[in-house]
Amino acid sequence: WAAFHYHDDRLFAESVSLAAIAEQFGTPCYVYSHAAITAAYQAFEQAFSGREHLICYAVKANSNLTILNLLARLGSGFDIVSGGELHRVLKAGGDPRKTVFSGVGKTREEMRDALEVNVLCFNIESEMELLALNDVAGEMGKVAPVSIRINPDVDANTHPYISTGLKENKFGVPAADAERIYQLARDLPSVRPVGLDCHIGSQLTELSPFIEATRRILDLQARLQSLHITIEHIDLGGGLGIRYDVESPPSRQDYVKALCTEMASTSARLIIEPGRSVVGNAGILLTRVQYLKHLPHRNFAIVDAAMNDLLRPALYQAYHAIQPVVKHEGETQIYQIVGPVCETGDFLGNERALALASNDLLAVMSSGAYGMSMSSNYNSRPRAAEVLVDGDSVRLIRARESIDELCALENIIV
Numbered sequence: 040w041a042a043f044h045y046h047d048d049r050l051f052a053e054s055v056s057l058a059a060i061a062e063q064f065g066t067p068c069y070v071y072s073h074a075a076i077t078a079a080y081q082a083f084e085q086a087f088s089g090r091e092h093l094i095c096y097a098v099k100a101n102s103n104l105t106i107l108n109l110l111a112r113l114g115s116g117f118d119i120v121s122g123g124e125l126h127r128v129l130k131a132g133g134d135p136r137k138t139v140f141s142g143v144g145k146t147r148e149e150m151r152d153a154l155e156v157n158v159l160c161f162n163i164e165s166e167m168e169l170l171a172l173n174d175v176a177g178e179m180g181k182v183a184p185v186s187i188r189i190n191p192d193v194d195a196n197t198h199p200y201i202s203t204g205l206k207e208n209k210f211g212v213p214a215a216d217a218e219r220i221y222q223l224a225r226d227l228p229s230v231r232p233v234g235l236d237c238h239i240g241s242q243l244t245e246l247s248p249f250i251e252a253t254r255r256i257l258d259l260q261a262r263l264q265s266l267h268i269t270i271e272h273i274d275l276g277g278g279l280g281i282r283y284d285v286e287s288p289p290s291r292q293d294y295v296k297a298l299c300t301e302m303a304s305t306s307a308r309l310i311i312e313p314g315r316s317v318v319g320n321a322g323i324l325l326t327r328v329q330y331l332k333h334l335p336h337r338n339f340a341i342v343d344a345a346m347n348d349l350l351r352p353a354l355y356q357a358y359h360a361i362q363p364v365v366k367h368e369g370e371t372q373i374y375q376i377v378g379p380v381c382e383t384g385d386f387l388g389n390e391r392a393l394a395l396a397s398n399d400l401l402a403v404m405s406s407g408a409y410g411m412s413m414s415s416n417y418n419s420r421p422r423a424a425e426v427l428v429d430g431d432s433v434r435l436i437r438a439r440e441s442i443d444e445l446c447a448l449e450n451i452i453v
């Protein structure tokens with residue numbers, strides 16, 4: 040969390056105190072660090088040294104237009120999973136020819152939009168989807184570049200909800216079917232196999248599953264070559280974990296180096312799709328304590344952010360460190376940090392030792408990825424504001440939603 044640090048017991052984002060941000064923009068508020076995003080992206084970029092590669096940032100991790108624009112200006116490509124994400128990439132100045140389109144359920148309309156702007160590749164997840172794309176591209180008089188997403192059946196050792204490369208998961212096609220589907224792709228008139236794709240899961244904290252998956256993909260590349268199907272790029276997906284608590288994931292550099300080593304025998308371009316590891320530790324959720332409730336068996340700190348703002352603790356029992364914005368004297372007690380939403384699962388942290396008073400500000404750390412992008416309006420709560428800090432400047436990059444906006448699409452039918 041280098042971008043978020045204490046100075047005289049006050050927590051700062053780069054050179055700006057979080058207390059000042061809360062004062063100016065209110066809470067709950069997502070705060071991102073320009074320097075941290077830039078450093079994370081560049082750490083990936085530099086680790087490739089001379090190797091032919093493309094980083095396709097996974098838009099789903101954080102799809103704010105300013106963040107996409109920042110990454111586009113750094114040279115990043117994008118991994119999208121919907122027409123909405125394509126729209127955001129284009130609007131933010133991203134290059135469609137550096138954009139790969141993933142996801143198990145692309146609609147024909149989404150395919151058409153992506154073909155229109157010539158995305159780099161469609162990552163195809165089933166035979167039926169391949170046939171649909173062939174059809175849509177044919178109607179448009181185009182040939183769609185495709186990879187087949189292979190399910191390499193490796194255990195990513197991560198939370199079952201974010202593990203994607205096991206044979207029981209819905210993602211990709213079994214390696215055993217791959218050759219047949221690639222031959223089909225080769226023979227269809229309006230698709231062209233150009234790549235191989237996999238993604239085995241998210242928040243991985245060891246290298247071995249990535250290495251195992253890469254080996255299986257390279258095996259398959261060799262088998263395809265003997266069928267005269269030449270692969271121009273290998274997309275190994277995203278998934279590198281970050282530190283939330285005590286995890287010690289490999290560094291971005293070690294991760295890229297390990298992939299490059301495995302791929303030394305092929306000249307295919309290497310694509311990766313990191314999301315969390317680019318933005319996760321570059322953001323925090325700033326929230327204010329409203330009430331304290333000290334009960335015989337448990338203490339609650341009721342804050343103004345909730346599961347609708349940050350779903351990860353409720354959905355995955357995910358741990359996010361929670362830090363005081365201003366450290367002060369007082370008795371430390373053990374609190375459950377909860378939001379105002381009417382669900383028992385609405386908590387941001389359990390068993391946290393903190394010295395708290397009403398109106399204190401807290402920072403929910405490592406919230407830059409899958410925070411705002413998974414937020415909702417549950418309980419008719421307007422979504423939080425988002426700000427970007429760059430040195431000593433703070434800019435609003437998404438305004439807090441208004442109640443009127445929440446109702447804007449509804450009609451009262453009498």
Ligand code: LLP
Pocket residue numbers: 097100118141142201238240241242276277278279312313314315316351408409413
């Ligand atoms: N590529 C594909 C095809 C993906 O499905 C994903 C994430 C990524 C790349 C980026 O993975 P990352 O580098 O961020 O691990 N909501 C969950 C995470 C879901 C990840 C879904 N796919 C969470 O909050 O932990």
